[in-house]
Amino acid sequence: MKEQPMNLQTISSAFSLLFEGKEPEVITRAPGRVNLIGEHTDYNDGFVFPMAIDFQIITAARKRQDRLVRIHSLDYQKTVEFSLEEPISYDYKQRWSNYLRGVLAILMEKGEYLTGLELAFSGDIPQGSGLSSSAALEVSTALALQALNNFTMSGPELAYLCQRAENTFVGMNCGIMDQFISMMGRRAHGLFLDCRSLQYRHIPLELGEYRFLICHSGVKHSLVDSEYNKRRRECETAVAILSQKKPKIKALRDATLSELNASRNELGQTIYRRCYHVITENQRVLESIESLKEKDLVAFGKLMNGSHQSLRDDYQVSCPEIDLLVDFARNFSGVLGSRITGGGFGGCTVTLIQNSFIPNFSQRITAYYQEKTGIVPHLYISRPAAGAELIKIH
Ligand code: ADP
Ligand code: MG
DSSP states (O other): OOOOOOOHHHHHHHHHHHTTTOOOSEEEEEEEEEEEEOOSOGGGTOEEEEEEEEEEEEEEEEEOSSSEEEEEETTTTEEEEEETTSOOOOOSSSTTHHHHHHHHHHHHHTTOOOOOEEEEEEEOSOTTSSSOHHHHHHHHHHHHHHHHHTOOOOHHHHHHHHHHIIIIIIOOOOOSHHHHHHHHOOTTEEEEEETTTOOEEEEEOOOTTEEEEEEEEEEEOTTHHHHHHHHHHHHHHHHHHHHHHOTTOSSGGGOOHHHHHHTHHHHOHHHHHHHHHHHHHHHHHHHHHHHHHTTOHHHHHHHHHHHHHHHHHTSOOOOHHHHHHHHHHHTSTTEEEEEEESSSSEEEEEEEEEGGGHHHHHHHHHHHHHHHHSOOOEEEEEOOBOOOEEEEEO
16 A cells, blocks of 8 residues: 655665765655645635645755755656756756755745755655645755754744745745645644644644545546636635725635625626635634544544535536545445545545444445546555654764
8 A cells, every 4th residue: 555665774775875875964754745624725815734644755965065966866766966056947857856956946045055965865655646745855855955054944934935946946836735734744633724824733633443544536637737726816806806895805714604695796606606615614624623622523524525515516626536536435334524635636535434444445445436437546544644854963
């Protein structure tokens, strides 16, 4: 189910083999994440509730005396080299390197003086599946650079910097959630994040005999980027209309359902439904935090189901393959809730399921999905994992 990840020893040895027998000075790790509830709320200044997962990027690095950067991807077996004496450019051939180039570029833009370095990394987060391997790569890079160059930034500051690297250097207009949870996650906890103020709270996930099971649909529809941008524009249009009557509405986060209903005609059916999702999804996140305080996983599962329904029908970001997985899960014994997670149009589902049902569930959903779609789904079980950390320095 899970590929064997690299450990400290293997990454150290690989580093030495690559870089003239030298030992790494620092090793860092940063996890991927799954969003448990609160989808498409981040860019509306709303609430999200992700947890870090047991899949990660591990980075080993050491300083050079000059300003040359040598970066090696152990998984792709590729190296890139460039100098910090010149502006860092986008790499159209080795695109994976742009996540690291972006972090270096933003740090230099901020005025940090960086030395050259040698860096090697490897990861076991499925890529391009919505589990944020890109954020993990940025975060583990940023932590390594911080340790090598002795500057100090708080976790949230580093997360923000990594988000800027992805927005402005890589060109992906993502919200802050992914980098934030990768940096700030805590073992056995989810992270409740207010995407407007960036205030956050670690919420204990006392799962008892339950687990979160991630199911990768194996599809990524080509609509992902265009529809994502379209949803963002629809939300902006909605705010422009709603704020005419209520100037306090600066983002959909500020609107209530009754304010929404008061502008129903001006908004039109489609935009009304988009707003309905965002407003109710924010409420569901708040209720899900309450349900965890009450240790009521049944209520949490129902909120996950409600979230899926809203994303499918009102925000319209699901797809037939994901609905097959969610419907199958919801009809299975031992399942408390199941929903799409991530941007939509493919990617993964997350299901809250009783431990003892997992073997049977895994077998049955794999056979069912394969029969209906011809695709083998990939299943991942993860505990709520710790956020990024510096694991070696000398
Ligand atoms: P997600 O963040 O959902 O996994 P993205 O498309 O945002 O999807 O990021 C995936 C990209 O991140 C990959 O295409 C690759 O360029 C880079 N990446 C992630 N993990 C690794 C890895 N282990 N080795 C090299 N590049 C990686
Ligand atoms: Mg990503």
